[in-house]
Amino acid sequence: MKITVVGAGAVGATCADNIARKELADELVLLDIKEGIAEGKTLDMFQTASLLGFDTKLVGSTNDYAKTANSDVVVITSGLPRKPGMTREELIGVNAGIVKSVVENILKFSKNPIIVIISNPMDTMTYLAKSVAGLDKHRIIGMGGTLDSARFKCYLAKAMDVSINDIHGTVIGGHGDTTMIPLKRLATYNGVPVSQFLSTETLDKVAADTMVGGATLTGLLGTSAWYAPGAAGAALVEAIVRDEKKIMACCVSLDGEYGQSDICLGVPVVLGKNGWEKIVDYQLTEDEQAAFNKSADAVRNMNSVLSTLSL
Ligand SMILES: NC(=O)C1=CN([C@@H]2O[C@H](COP(=O)(O)OP(=O)(O)OC[C@H]3O[C@@H](n4cnc5c(N)ncnc54)[C@H](O)[C@@H]3O)[C@@H](O)[C@H]2O)C=CC1
Numbered sequence: 001m002k003i004t005v006v007g008a009g010a011v012g013a014t015c016a017d018n019i020a021r022k023e024l025a026d027e028l029v030l031l032d033i034k035e036g037i038a039e040g041k042t043l044d045m046f047q048t049a050s051l052l053g054f055d056t057k058l059v060g061s062t063n064d065y066a067k068t069a070n071s072d073v074v075v076i077t078s079g080l081p082r083k084p085g086m087t088r089e090e091l092i093g094v095n096a097g098i099v100k101s102v103v104e105n106i107l108k109f110s111k112n113p114i115i116v117i118i119s120n121p122m123d124t125m126t127y128l129a130k131s132v133a134g135l136d137k138h139r140i141i142g143m144g145g146t147l148d149s150a151r152f153k154c155y156l157a158k159a160m161d162v163s164i165n166d167i168h169g170t171v172i173g174g175h176g177d178t179t180m181i182p183l184k185r186l187a188t189y190n191g192v193p194v195s196q197f198l199s200t201e202t203l204d205k206v207a208a209d210t211m212v213g214g215a216t217l218t219g220l221l222g223t224s225a226w227y228a229p230g231a232a233g234a235a236l237v238e239a240i241v242r243d244e245k246k247i248m249a250c251c252v253s254l255d256g257e258y259g260q261s262d263i264c265l266g267v268p269v270v271l272g273k274n275g276w277e278k279i280v281d282y283q284l285t286e287d288e289q290a291a292f293n294k295s296a297d298a299v300r301n302m303n304s305v306l307s308t309l310s311l
């Protein structure tokens with residue numbers, strides 16, 4: 001199994017580090033446009049191997065796509081992160097050009113990879129990658145809902161003061177401060193609805209905190225988060241390469257599912273060796289479906305900006 005991570009910044013390097021530690025790849029390539037950074041980070045990472053007990057071949061590359069040849073899975077994290085006060089959507093002008101050129105370069109050397117998009121605004125970058133790549137739709141997956149669901153579980157566990165590993169929760173919709181939809185109705189503490197343990201006000205606050213989870217961290221850190229985004233990217237890759245058939249919320253191309261078409265948006269999917277293999281129907285209530293439709297409208301609006309850019 002060969003895995004490439006493009007972008008050796010905070011998220012890309014963390015994702016690669018997790019992939020290496022989990023031994024998901026025989027060969028892991030980290031590529032960045034900035035001279036030396038990918039080589040330096042992979043060398044540093046390999047010097048943790050004997051300490052942490054993993055043995056993955058790590059290759060760093062300064063923009064040499066030949067090194068990525070025949071990748072099975074490619075994770076794209078290249079692009080600007082937001083600064084405090086910005087929205088993810090404001091990154092579209094710069095990141096669309098980067099994501100388009102990265103996808104084109106990858107496909108020169110890998111014929112049929114599964115591509116995981118992390119760069120923001122992620123829903124629109126996934127839509128762009130899908131149209132540029134022209135691959136089977138199941139091979140293009142945006143990472144957002146997996147992270148947002150992890151944040152939802154974090155805030156639920158904190159509010160309930162229980163083990164986070166007993167909490168289940170899913171966030172669907174767009175990966176934006178106002179477009180994501182934490183599904184409060186379906187969140188459970190070991191199978192029991194969390195509404196039995198939390199007041200409506202507290203549960204609403206948990207959902208609101210989840211939605212601005214990325215913005216909160218950006219405010220604290222001065223740039224956006226990387227530990228959980230990198231781990232979420234690696235968890236998604238793990239589900240694919242180990243053919244786990246796990247259900248994760250991912251941004252995928254919808255053809256009528258959840259009432260939407262011609263859009264990439266976050267829904268629960270089964271992940272396996274062929275990418276996203278199936279969309280799971282959570283049977284949304286009327287209110288949830290209305291929120292999903294509103295989220296789709298906002299993401300579609302963002303997608304329409306792509307045609308105004310000279311890409
Ligand atoms: N979908 C999600 O859940 C999340 C998305 N993100 C997004 O991920 C992206 C990366 O974030 P960070 O790693 O924090 O940023 P960063 O600035 O630390 O790293 C970005 C890297 O991309 C590289 N890069 C830029 N253009 C490139 C190109 N054409 N080819 C190859 N490499 C290129 C830069 O040299 C830099 O090393 C941002 O767009 C951020 O908003 C971040 C966290 C979560």
Ligand SMILES: O=C([O-])CC(=O)C(=O)O
Nearest residue numbers: 082088214215218224225
């Ligand atoms: O907040 C950001 O800009 C980065 C991101 O997507 C996240 O951490 O959820």
